[in-house]
Amino acid sequence: MPWLIIICLVLAAATVPEKAAAQAASPAIAIIDGDTFEVNGKIVRLYGIDAPELGQFCFNGTKRYRCGYEAALTLTKLVGNGPVDCHPTPVDRDDDGQICSVGLIDLSEAMLRRGYATTLPSSLTVYRRAESEAKLSKLGIWRGDFVPPREWKAGHRLDAHGDQPRQACDIKGIVSDKNERVYLVNTDPEYANIDLDQVRGERLFCSDDEAELAGWRRWPKSAIQQRAAGAGKSSN
Secondary structure, eight states: OOHHHHHHHHHHHHHHHHHHHHHHHSOOEEEEETTEEEETTEEEEBTTEEOOOTTOOEEETTEEEOHHHHHHHHHHHHHTTOOOEEEEOSSOTTOOOEEEEETTEEHHHHHHHTTSOEEOTTOOHHHHHHHHHHHHHTOGGGGSOOOOHHHHHTTOOOOOOSSOOOOOOOEEEEEOTTOOEEEEOTTSTTGGGOOOOGGGTOEEESSHHHHHHTTOBSOOHHHHHHHHHHHHHHHO
């Protein structure tokens, strides 16, 4: 075997552990909702946009659908495995969000372009253009009626459109060993592996609003991972 080929094979083999180490060291990214995520224990909110809340419903004609979940799933797909690069913006001091990107994709602009977010008053011109294009094309939440996310958080709701399907109550409220009450949604990777324990006071909720009013909260991620690890041990 020529020496050049041998050297190449040795170098290639040496890079495998380095790649594995780099992958292991890559920051863990967890989507909270359509405009917020956690990376390495830090909560990051996307600058210039407002996405539907997790428990928010929108209308497509006479049919109600879970636009909050669709927004979260859209951001999940955009983020992928990252890495996500974020930096604060000096554009508006009242907006504590960050401009984040994956490669060349600006996440705020991408969410607007797909129709799963609305612009905030201080949004960049390019963001407003992306929102207008999505609205014109009737993409995402623009394909029907919806309450702006900020108004939804303030308690405003749309009137019922004809016969509506029964609201799904699949938000899992769990209790950690430290008695932390947190809730999971079906976009969380641990969701399917956690069974509720009624003895611990765990239960289902129909929306994130209902869960928070009852004293549960969306985070911390550590409590969810702890509960998932405990469920894995008990099933073995």
